[in-house]
Amino acid sequence: MQTLRQGFEERNLAMVTEAEKLGQYWRNRLAAECPEHSVAVRESIILWLLGRDVERFDLLNPNELAIAKQAMEYRWKILTQRYLGVGRERAYRHLITRLGSLVTLRYKIQTWISLSRDRQRSVMDVLQEVLQELLQTDNYMQQQMAYIAEITEEARLKDTLLLATTEEYCLRPVRNQPLIAYRFVNYLRRSQRGGLTQVPSSDLVRLVSEEVLTDDNDNRVNLADNQAIAEYQEAQQLEEQQLLRQTVQQEFANYLQENLGSEAVEWLELYLQGKTQDEIAKKLNKPIKEVYRLREKISYHAVRVFALKDKPELVDNWLSISLQENNLGLTPNQWQQLYQKLTPKGQQILDLRKTGDSIEAIAEKLGIKPHQVMGEWTKVYLAAQAIRTQS
Template identity: 55%
Template sequence: MTQDTVATEWVEGLVDHWRSHLEAEHPTLRLAKRQSIVQWLLGDDVDRLLELDATYRRITAQSMEYRYRILCQRYLNKSPGKAYQNLIQRLGSLMVVRNKIRTWVALSRDRHRAVADVLQEVIQEMLNSDRYLQTSIAFIAQCTPEPTLRNALLLASIEEYCMRPIRNQPLLVYRFVNYLRRSQRGGMTQVPQAERIKMISDEISLDEGESSVSLFDTEAVSDYQAAQEWEEQQVTRQAVQQEFEDYLREHVEPLAVDWLRLYLQGNSQDAIAQDLQLPVKQIYRLREKVSYHAVKIFALKGRPELVANWLQVSIHDHNLGLTSSQWQRFWDELTPQQQQLVAKLKMSEPIEKIANDLNLKKSQVMSEWGKVYQKAQEQRIAD
C-alpha cells in the first residue's frame, strides 16, 4: 500500500469519524449543519492533510477534537449574545491577560474600564485587521450560509486562535500588545460607549529620522511566525504530554491521566467532574495533585515550564496561580533564602546556577522549591 493510499484512507476515515460522531452527539442537528461543522473541522486546505506524516496526523486529529469541544461547550446552539458572552468570559479567565489589562487600565487615564470592555476592543481590532481571522471568516462563509452557525464557528475559531501558546503565553497576549501599540502611538479618541474605539492611524513612527512602519505588515509577519511556532510547539507538547501521562499513570494514579486529557481539551473543572462522574471537590484535589507533581517532581525531567503553563500555575507568567494580593502574602511569608530562590526562578536561571549561587546542592534546591510550591498551593486553596 502506497503512502498516498494510506493518507487518502486516513482522511476519509477522519471524515467518516466526524460524521458519525456528530450524528451520535447531536442527532437533532440538521444534516446540512453537521456537514458544515465537519468541513470547518477539516479546514480550508484538505489537500494539506494528505501530506502529513504519522506524528502530525495524530496532532491534527487532537486539534480537531480540541476545536470541536470548544464549539460544543460554549457556542453551538447558543444565542449570539450568550455565545459572545461565553467567549469574553473564557478569554477574561486567563490570568496573564487579565493582569496585563488591569495593569494597563490602572496606569491609563480612564481607570473605570473593565477587563471585558478592553477584551471586546482587542477582539474587534483582531477581526478588523488580523489576516488569519479574516481568512477564517471567509472560509466559514463557505462552510455554511446560516448566520447562527457562522457565528458559533467564528467564536470557536477566535477562542482557539487566542489560546494558541506562543513562547509559553497565549497568542492573545501579543494581540493585546499590538492593540496597545496602535491605540497609544497611533492615537485614540473616546466615543460614546455604544461605539467602538476609533483608530486614527494604522502606522507608527519610529525614532526621529526613520520612516513609519505599517502595523498590518508586521502583523502579517507575526501571523506567519505564530503559525510556525504553533506547529512546532504542538509536536513538543505532544511528546511532553505523553511523557507526563506515563509519569502520572505510574507515580500518581490513572485517573490523573484522564483529568489531564480533559483539562488540556479546555474543559472546566465542573465539566471534568461530570465526565468522570466524580464530586467537584475530588476533581480540585486531583488538579492540585497533578500541579504539584508537574512542578516539583516532573521538573527533574527538565520539562516543568510547559506543563506549568498548561495548568496556568507557572512561576513566570501566572505567579504560581496566585492573585496579586495572594502573591504579596505568599512572598511576605517566605524566608530570605526562599525569596532569592523564587526571584532567580522567575528570571529563568538554571537550577545548577541557582544551587551554586545559594551554596546548595541541586537536590536541596529542588526540595526547597517543593516547599515553596506547596506553600503557594496552600495559599490558593485557603482563599
C-alpha cells in the same frame, strides 16, 4: 480468485484519503452526538473541523496526524462547550468571559488602564476593542471568516463557528503566553495617542512619576514599593475570583433551570444566602424531607454533570483545580496519595487526561466505550475532591 478480490479491496481501501476517513469519523460522531442539528449543519461543522487544506492530512506522518486529530478534538470541545446551540449574545458573553479569565491578559490590560489617561474603561471594554481589531486586521482571522462564509449560508452557524474559531486562535500558546496577550500589545501600538506604548513623535518624552493614582484617586501606589504592588495584585486576584464566582453561579443557575426547574434555582439562591434547610423548606413551602432530596439531587448534578461534563473549564478555573495547571488542586504529596488510591485503569486514564487527551480519544486508545472512560474519570475526580476536603 479469492486472493485477487482481496488485492482489489486492499487497493481500494488504500485509495481512501485521510481526509475522507476523518470526514466519515466525524460524520458518524456528529450524527450520534448532535442528532438535533440538520445534516447540512453537521456537514458544515465537519468542513470547519477539517479546514480548507484537506490534502495536508495525506502528507503527515503518524505523530503529526495524531496531533492534527487532537487539534480537531480541541476545536470540537470549544464549540460544544460554549457556542453550539447557544444564542448569539450569550455565546459572545461566553467568549468574553473565557478570555477575560486569562490572568496574564487581565494584568496587562489593568496595568495599561491604571497608567493611561482614561481610567474609566473596564478590562472587558478594552478586551472587546482588542477582539474587534483582531477580526478586522488579522490575516488568519480574515481567512477563517472567508472560509466559514463558504461552508455555510446560515447566519447563526456562521456566528457560532466564528466565535469558536476566535477562542481557539486567541488561546494558542506563544512563548508560554496566550496569543491574545500579544495582540493586545499590537493594539496598544496602534491605539490612539496617549497609550502606554505609543509615544507622540513630535513631543518630548515625559518622565512618569514613581507614584500613580488608583481608580479612587485618593490612594497612591508607589511603583517601587513591592508590598504595594503585591497588595494591588492580590486585590486584582480577589476581583477575578469574584467575577469567576458570579459567572459559575449564573451558569449553574441556568443549568438548573433547564434540567431541574425553577424550584432548584430558588433553592440555590436561598442556599447561597446562607439559609438552613429548615429555612429553605419554609420559604419553598415544602416538607423538609423533599428539600433534603432536592439538595441531594442538586449536589449530584453540581459535581457529576455540571463540573465534570457541562462546564469543567469554568469550574476548574474558578476553584484552581485544573488538571494540567493545578494537578486537580492537590499538593505533590496529595497527588501521590491520589495515584496510589486509583486502580491501574484509573491511573492510566489520569495520565492520558494529564497529557490533554479527550474522553473519546482515551476510549479509542483503550478500546472501551466513552461512557466507561467517563465513569472512571468521575471516580478520579471524586477521589481528588475527597482528598482536598480532608485537608
